[in-house]
Amino acid sequence: MPELxxxxxxxxxxxxxxxxxxxxxxxxxxxxxxxxxxEFSPTxxxxxxxxxxxxxxxxxxxxxxxxxxxxxxxxxxxxxFPALAIEGELNKRGLGMYDVMHGVxxxxxxxxxxxxxxxxxxxxxxxxAEVVWAYRERYLDLRKDSRFKYIxxxxxxxxxxxxxLEHPHSQLIATPMIPIDxxxxxxxxxxxxxxxxxxxxxxxVRHELEQAVRVxxxxxxxxxxxxxxxxxxxETWLMPKSHQASFAAMTRERVVEFAGLMRDIFGxxxxxxxxxxxxxxIHTAPFDREDSxxxxxxxxxxPRLTIAAGFEMGTGIYINVTTPEDAARYLVEAKExxxxxxxxxxxx
Amino acid sequence: MPELxxxxxxxxxxxxxxxxxxxxxxxxxxxxxxxxxxEFSPTxxxxxxxxxxxxxxxxxxxxxxxxxxxxxxxxxxxxxFPALAIEGELNKRGLGMYDVMHGVxxxxxxxxxxxxxxxxxxxxxxxxAEVVWAYRERYLDLRKDSRFKYIxxxxxxxxxxxxxLEHPHSQLIATPMIPIDxxxxxxxxxxxxxxxxxxxxxxxVRHELEQAVRVxxxxxxxxxxxxxxxxxxxETWLMPKSHQASFAAMTRERVVEFAGLMRDIFGxxxxxxxxxxxxxxIHTAPFDREDSxxxxxxxxxxPRLTIAAGFEMGTGIYINVTTPEDAARYLVEAKExxxxxxxxxxxx
Numbered sequence: 021m022p023e024l025x026x027x028x029x030x031x032x033x034x035x036x037x038x039x040x041x042x043x044x045x046x047x048x049x050x051x052x053x054x055x056x057x058x059e060f061s062p063t064x065x066x067x068x069x070x071x072x073x074x075x076x077x078x079x080x081x082x083x084x085x086x087x088x089x090x091x092x093x094x095x096x097x098x099x100x101f102p103a104l105a106i107e108g109e110l111n112k113r114g115l116g117m118y119d120v121m122h123g124v125x126x127x128x129x130x131x132x133x134x135x136x137x138x139x140x141x142x143x144x145x146x147x148x149a150e151v152v153w154a155y156r157e158r159y160l161d162l163r164k165d166s167r168f169k170y171i172x173x174x175x176x177x178x179x180x181x182x183x184x185l186e187h188p189h190s191q192l193i194a195t196p197m198i199p200i201d202x203x204x205x206x207x208x209x210x211x212x213x214x215x216x217x218x219x220x221x222x223x224x225v226r227h228e229l230e231q232a233v234r235v236x237x238x239x240x241x242x243x244x245x246x247x248x249x250x251x252x253x254x255e256t257w258l259m260p261k262s263h264q265a266s267f268a269a270m271t272r273e274r275v276v277e278f279a280g281l282m283r284d285i286f287g288x289x290x291x292x293x294x295x296x297x298x299x300x301x302i303h304t305a306p307f308d309r310e311d312s313x314x315x316x317x318x319x320x321x322x323p324r325l326t327i328a329a330g331f332e333m334g335t336g337i338y339i340n341v342t343t344p345e346d347a348a349r350y351l352v353e354a355k356e357x358x359x360x361x362x363x364x365x366x367x368x
Numbered sequence: 369m370p371e372l373x374x375x376x377x378x379x380x381x382x383x384x385x386x387x388x389x390x391x392x393x394x395x396x397x398x399x400x401x402x403x404x405x406x407e408f409s410p411t412x413x414x415x416x417x418x419x420x421x422x423x424x425x426x427x428x429x430x431x432x433x434x435x436x437x438x439x440x441x442x443x444x445x446x447x448x449f450p451a452l453a454i455e456g457e458l459n460k461r462g463l464g465m466y467d468v469m470h471g472v473x474x475x476x477x478x479x480x481x482x483x484x485x486x487x488x489x490x491x492x493x494x495x496x497a498e499v500v501w502a503y504r505e506r507y508l509d510l511r512k513d514s515r516f517k518y519i520x521x522x523x524x525x526x527x528x529x530x531x532x533l534e535h536p537h538s539q540l541i542a543t544p545m546i547p548i549d550x551x552x553x554x555x556x557x558x559x560x561x562x563x564x565x566x567x568x569x570x571x572x573v574r575h576e577l578e579q580a581v582r583v584x585x586x587x588x589x590x591x592x593x594x595x596x597x598x599x600x601x602x603e604t605w606l607m608p609k610s611h612q613a614s615f616a617a618m619t620r621e622r623v624v625e626f627a628g629l630m631r632d633i634f635g636x637x638x639x640x641x642x643x644x645x646x647x648x649x650i651h652t653a654p655f656d657r658e659d660s661x662x663x664x665x666x667x668x669x670x671p672r673l674t675i676a677a678g679f680e681m682g683t684g685i686y687i688n689v690t691t692p693e694d695a696a697r698y699l700v701e702a703k704e705x706x707x708x709x710x711x712x713x714x715x716x
Contacts, residue, residue: 301682334649
């Protein structure tokens with residue numbers, strides 16, 4: 021019998037089609053089937069030596085003092101084909117019965133490594149921490165722009181997940197409004213808070229640790245688990261165990277710890293599902309709620325193993341063919357067996 | 369400058385990235401690149417002669433009197449791998465902090481033609497009308513089941529759009545709750561009604577006919593246009609010009625007229641975009657609002673030309689790279705030039 025599960029935050033129902041239950045080997049989407057990438061690609065605009073082909077950098081972690089040269093290990097640049105334009109005012113206006121405004125915002129690329137063939141499943145823990153630190157730096161810089169209300173940090177991995185360039189990179193888009201999905205999460209969390217006077221994500225952390233059937237991995241301060249009403253097979257959430265509304269409130273020490281958990285999880289996902297295409301997004305509090313008792317930041321990893329089709333697009337109800345409990349078990353088993361020595365030293 | 373446009377119903381913002389503006393030939397997704405289909409496929413479970421390989425039919429339009437034989441032209445069967453199970457009660461219950469119920473519902477397949485290689489872009493107007501009539505019949509039958517609150521009729525065309533079988537078919541899923549996207553549309557339409565005391569879709573029909581920049585085609589009682597805040601390039605809506613809440617309220621005469629407009633539009637979409645993969649869904653009123661002054665049924669066609677990725681999945685904000693006004697112009701130009709004689713006679 022399939023099961024209908026309700027997302028306790030957004031109240032969205034999800035169909036868990038247990039009888040169609042799919043194991044990792046049943047999924048055929050894999051970015052491993054794409055040609056193997058070299059460490060350096062002469063035609064790649066993000067590889068070292070091509071600094072002149074991107075818009076001038078807005079941040080880089082490098083050894084020397086000169087901008088736009090090749091001694092960097094993480095580099096952030098404006099997107100050459102931005103979805104939103106950095107210049108201009110909103111100019112909100114009506115157009116007949118409709119509402120419109122200028123597409124003002126920021127759209128940046130975080131180039132995660134000089135090496136063309138690295139990604140969060142294979143890079144060093146140090147490199148991962150540097151990437152997350154760059155997210156934070158760019159967030160804090162763009163946050164000063166009073167035209168913006170929200171910043172989404174996200175990653176598209178593999179062609180099926182919408183990545184148009186191979187070189188490892190994440191993206192960030194600052195928007196002049198709070199995105200509807202964030203609004204819906206806040207409304208849901210507010211309803212819960214009014215009833216229980218507790219943060220729903222804090223309750224979820226306690227509940228998942230107690231139940232211990234959907235937990236994948238944890239560190240002292242961070243938890244990775246499969247949410248009860250997962251929309252996608254192997255959907256995974258990473259978040260702080262103690263309440264924190266804004267991603268950018270992490271200290272350097274915590275960034276290093278969180279990046280270690282990311283490295284662990286992306287390694288598991290890659291081993292378990294044969295390097296699947298995926299997206300991730302960091303849901304953080306809007307600027308005006310960075311100290312909120314209600315919102316709790318979380319990273320959502322969405323492997324692209326199945327295709328959302330007419331039913332999902334017409335109803336908002338997702339059909340998930342792997343139970344979160346099964347997915348958690350597979351990911352727990354996919355632990356790295358020959359642990360490479362993890363370098364935790366940080367030099368910025 | 370990109371433009372932010374607000375969906376007047378759901379209040380969702382969409383980014384219309386005018387400067388990335390893509391023409392039909394810029395999109396490479398095409399189901400025409402899949403191998404050409406024969407009129408009959410010996411391995412296809414939906415081709416005539418294979419009636420025994422599907423679950424027993426629940427409806428068929430055929431010449432003879434015997435069920436499950438090969439003289440049909442439209443045939444409806446339960447889905448062999450249903451997302452929701454037809455037997456059982458809901459058994460709503462709590463599970464720790466979460467809510468769950470049995471996945472009870474109906475999941476049926478409408479086999480649109482005995483010919484393996486037909487589809488709404490190529491079938492006769494008569495055949496299209498018979499398909500839509502079958503939608504209505506199945507809707508009215510399942511509507512009697514008191515466990516259900518909503519029925520979605522939808523279609524997945526091409527592998528990229530989630531179709532697992534080539535043979536032309538649509539699907540229908542009856543759900544025991546009103547889907548969240550429908551709830552959101554109703555809430556939006558209610559807000560508008562409270563303010564204006566008019567149906568927002570009726571206003572949209574008038575506005576679009578007046579503006580005449582997003583209209584693609586029309587018949588006496590039905591309109592096809594590109595919505596102002598289209599989420600997808602070439603997103604197209606078909607709906608009655610006069611108020612009607614439920615799709616199932618159409619008379620036979622109107623079904624024939626509406627099917628003619630569908631045939632016209634799917635032909636245009638196919639010619640314009642080289643047989644693209646697409647989904648469509650019919651948004652109709654929930655059972656308890658079939659006489660609503662607020663809800664107005666509409667069919668939404670969503671070509672799958674771009675990939676929704678981390679940004680869309682993390683915010684709910686879609687990036688559309690073709691303006692609806694451009695899309696409308698291309699679809700207006702894609703009119704069928706050598707009109708095949710349209711048979712309007714109907715024999716059921």
